[in-house]
Amino acid sequence: MCTLEKRGRLFLLKLTGDGEHRLNPTLLDNIRSAITQIRSDPSSSQSVLITTSDGKFFSNGYDLALAASDPPLRAVMAAKLQSLVADLISLPMPTIAAVTGHASAAGFLLAMSHDYILMRRDRGFLYMSELDIELVLPAWFMSMIRMKVVSPAAKRDVALTAEKITADRGLEMGIVDSSHGSAGETVEAAVKLGEEIVRRGADGHVYGRMRETLLREVLHAIGSNESASNGVRNSGSKL
């Protein structure tokens, strides 16, 4: 499901296997548990987290097939992702998403929950798929989009046109920080960036609090009850 590796001061969290890394309750618990491990590491306040994945997908979003077979799980997955994202936002270290495969819907959101997004340009895209599968984005997703996607036109294109965003388009839109020739190069670049950040020597606890303050509106939207009910609006969704 996911593995956690430490390389010097870098934590590498990897979503494993060749599947879609759908954010079902099990994977979300796994990732959360890796984050908890990271937090309890004594050197965590001088570290950096890099999140990446095996295979064709970073993450293809919530496990909608599972939710279709057991509707209460929709709310469970939404709640678990909200907790995870709040956890990432308060994490006492810089975070880098090394996007080496497609990131759709909740998977795109997971990538955006990191401070830096590095992405391969040879294939793969970021995609808010909800419009195409007739689901309305929850309020807290919108809050993250507003925070991380700067230009109004880009916000509109992400939310209202469900554009499939390549790395280079992502660069133009300001969502992606840098693009790289392959999956391997993307991870190497994330490692290099991570090491550079570690060298700066910022105190992770102060960093984490700063980020919480910067992303205050997103945290607020996550904490708000309406988020849970908004995610469930269309139960007859096409997949």
Place this chain on the structure above:
Amino acid sequence: MCTLEKRGQLFLLKLTGDGEHRLNPTLLDSITSAITQIRSDPSSSQSVLITTSHGKFFSNGYDLALADSDPSLRVVMDSKLRSLVADLISLPMPTIAAVTGHASAAGFVLAMSHDYVLMRRDRGFLYMSELDIELVIPPWFAAMIRMKIGSPAARRDVMLTAEKVTAERGLEMGIVDSSYGSAAETVEGAVRLGEELVRRGVDGHVYGGMREALLKQVLHTIGSNESVSNRMRNSGSKL
């Protein structure tokens, strides 16, 4: 006052006549009624709205002369425009403003209330005139500006220097999506974009829900009472 025409799946709303299309209660009612007609059309969830105008003006804002003769009408116009904009924000279809003349103050806000702003570049400008006529803009205008104008410098230039924004400058600032050589070309551009959006086949109801979620903060400010009292700050306004 305004006409509504249907061309295939495109609704063309046109502010008619050579006047300034001041947003007085009558015109606001007219436009609102056209929007209601659009909503009740059976094919509305696979359609697109294009709003445009005749003559030298898209709209020169509220009817301030009328408000001077009857101060209670200020509140009425503000209230009607807020309803109209909330209506546009929840409209179950993409919206395009084909700006073929000057759009000032409330007229500029009306243009910004559309998903896409297309504008002629040979003449005309977008202009938040309030600073020049000694009015403070209501908080909900500011919320729309913050949503639709991304860069802090551009927001400052629009609100605090009352810049007369040409199409080219609007493109730079990200307010305008595309510019055209004449009024007619602007409308043609809007029709082409509209047809492209129709071809995408998105469900209008989901789209409208998304837009509401994306523009949640604007809707929240529109609904808030404080908007009205702030508008009343300077009753001795120069025109």
